[in-house]
Amino acid sequence: MKRLLLSVATVAIAVAAGFAAGRSLPSASIAVPVSAPSAVAAVPELPATITLSEPKLANLQLQIGQAKAGPLVRAVSATGSVGYDQLHLARIKPTARGRIETVDVTAGDRVVAGQRLAVLDNFDLSAAHSRVLSAEAALSQAKAQLAAASAAYDRAANLIRSDLVTQAELEARRATVATMEADLRTKEAQLRQYHEEEARLLPVRPAAADSGSSSDQPPAVSRGAIVAPFAGVVDSVAVATGEIVDPATPIFTVSDLSTVWVQADVAEKDLGLVKVGDAVEVRVNAFPGRVFTGHVTYIPDAIEPTTGMAKIRCEVPNPDDALRVNMFATVTILSPQGDDGVTVPSESLQEVNGQSVVFIPTADRRFAWRAVHTGLIANGKTQITSGLAAGTPVVGQGSYWLKATLMQSTIPDQG
Numbered sequence: 209m210k211r212l213l214l215s216v217a218t219v220a221i222a223v224a225a226g227f228a229a230g231r232s233l234p235s236a237s238i239a240v241p242v243s244a245p246s247a248v249a250a251v252p253e254l255p256a257t258i259t260l261s262e263p264k265l266a267n268l269q270l271q272i273g274q275a276k277a278g279p280l281v282r283a284v285s286a287t288g289s290v291g292y293d294q295l296h297l298a299r300i301k302p303t304a305r306g307r308i309e310t311v312d313v314t315a316g317d318r319v320v321a322g323q324r325l326a327v328l329d330n331f332d333l334s335a336a337h338s339r340v341l342s343a344e345a346a347l348s349q350a351k352a353q354l355a356a357a358s359a360a361y362d363r364a365a366n367l368i369r370s371d372l373v374t375q376a377e378l379e380a381r382r383a384t385v386a387t388m389e390a391d392l393r394t395k396e397a398q399l400r401q402y403h404e405e406e407a408r409l410l411p412v413r414p415a416a417a418d419s420g421s422s423s424d425q426p427p428a429v430s431r432g433a434i435v436a437p438f439a440g441v442v443d444s445v446a447v448a449t450g451e452i453v454d455p456a457t458p459i460f461t462v463s464d465l466s467t468v469w470v471q472a473d474v475a476e477k478d479l480g481l482v483k484v485g486d487a488v489e490v491r492v493n494a495f496p497g498r499v500f501t502g503h504v505t506y507i508p509d510a511i512e513p514t515t516g517m518a519k520i521r522c523e524v525p526n527p528d529d530a531l532r533v534n535m536f537a538t539v540t541i542l543s544p545q546g547d548d549g550v551t552v553p554s555e556s557l558q559e560v561n562g563q564s565v566v567f568i569p570t571a572d573r574r575f576a577w578r579a580v581h582t583g584l585i586a587n588g589k590t591q592i593t594s595g596l597a598a599g600t601p602v603v604g605q606g607s608y609w610l611k612a613t614l615m616q617s618t619i620p621d622q623g
Contacts, residue, residue, distance in 0.1 A: 258574070258575055270606035288471050288536075307450065311325070317441070354391075361378070441465060
C-alpha cells in the first residue's frame with residue numbers, strides 16, 4: 209500500500225514539474241506543427257519554337273513579311289475637316305451690267321469647261337457692238353472716198369500731159385489722196401479699238417465645246433453667254449431670269465472637287481514635327497477602311513489662341529468625288545525624322561509575358577519567337593530598336609494565333 213502511494217506521488221510531482229517548466233519557457237520555443245507555405249507559381253518556361261500541323265497551318269493562312277531598313281517616320285494624329293480647294297473655286301461675276309435672259313443650271317449640277325450657265329443681255333456689249341458697226345461703216349466710206357480720190361488723181365495725171373489740168377490742181381488732188389489715206393488708217397485703228405472693247409465683254413470660252421447650251425441657235429448679238437471656267441460642280445446660283453446684274457456681285461459659284469483641302473488641327477506640341485511636303489493619310493467615317501493620301505501644303509504662322517491648335521492645310525486628290533465639303537476627317541501626318549531604322553508591320557508584334565515579340569519562320573511549319581524593343585509607330589509600321597536585323601522574315605497577319613499556340617503549349621496536359 210505504501211509502495212502504491214509512493215508511485216502516485218512521484219507521477220504527480222513529475223507532472224507538476226513539467227507544467228512549471230512549460231510555463232517558464234518562452235513562447236517561441238513551443239513546438240507547434242505548422243503547414244509549409246505554398247510556393248509561388250513560377251512563370252512557365254516557353255518553348256523556343258512551336259510546330260504547327262499542316263491542317264492548322266493551312267487554316268491560319270499566315271502572311272510572311274520582312275523587317276526592312278528605311279527612313280524613320282513619326283506619325284502626328286489630328287482631327288480635321290474637308291473643304292474646298294480655294295485655287296479651284298470660281299465665284300463668277302458678269303462681265304458687264306445687263307439683264308439675265310436665261311439660267312441653264314441649278315445648284316448641284318455638274319458642268320464641263322465652257323458649258324453655258326446663263327445668257328446675259330449685256331448692255332455694254334450691245335453698245336460696244338454698235339460702235340463696231342459704226343466704225344465698220346465709217347471704214348467702208350473712207351475706203352470708197354480714197355478710191356474716188358485716187359481715181360481723180362489718176363485722171364488729172366493723164367490730163368496734165370494735154371495741158372487740160374494745171375500742176376496746182378494735180379498737187380491738190382494728190383493732197384486729197386494723202387488725206388484720205390490718213391483718214392482710212394484712222395478708221396482702221398478705231399475699228400480695231402472697238403473690236404478689242406467688244407472682245408473684252410465677250411465670254412472667254414475654253415477649248416471645250418459649249419455642250420451645255422440649251423439652244424441650237426446662237427444668242428443675239430447683244431447677248432453674252434456666261435460659261436463655266438472649268439469642269440466642276442455648281443455650288444450656288446444667286447440669280448434668276450429677268451434680273452438686272454452688274455460686275456460687282458457673283459452670281460454663280462463653281463468648284464472643282466477633283467482636289468480638296470483638308471484643314472488638320474495640329475496641337476502646338478506637335479507643330480515642330482510637321483513640314484510642308486509631308487505625306488498625309490485622311491480617313492472619314494463615310495468610307496471605313498479607305499485611306500485618302502495627300503501632302504501638307506501650308507503651315508500657318510500663328511496658332512488659334514482659344515484652342516492652341518495650328519490649322520495645317522493638306523491637299524488631297526479626290527478623283528471620284530468621294531470626299532465632300534465639311535466632312536469630319538481623321539488626319540495622320542507622316543513626318544520623316546531624318547534617320548534610318550528597322551521596321552516591321554505593326555501586326556507582327558505580340559505581347560508575351562510583358563514583352564514585345566515577333567515570330568520568325570525557321571523551317572517547314574516551325575516558328576521561333578524573338579523578344580524585341582520597339583520605337584516609333586507610323587503608317588502601319590513599328591520601329592524595332594533592338595532584337596531584330598533588317599531582312600529577317602517575320603509573320604505579319606496571323607501572328608496572334610501563333611501567340612495563342614505558344615501560350616497553350618505551357619498549359620499542363622490534364623489527360
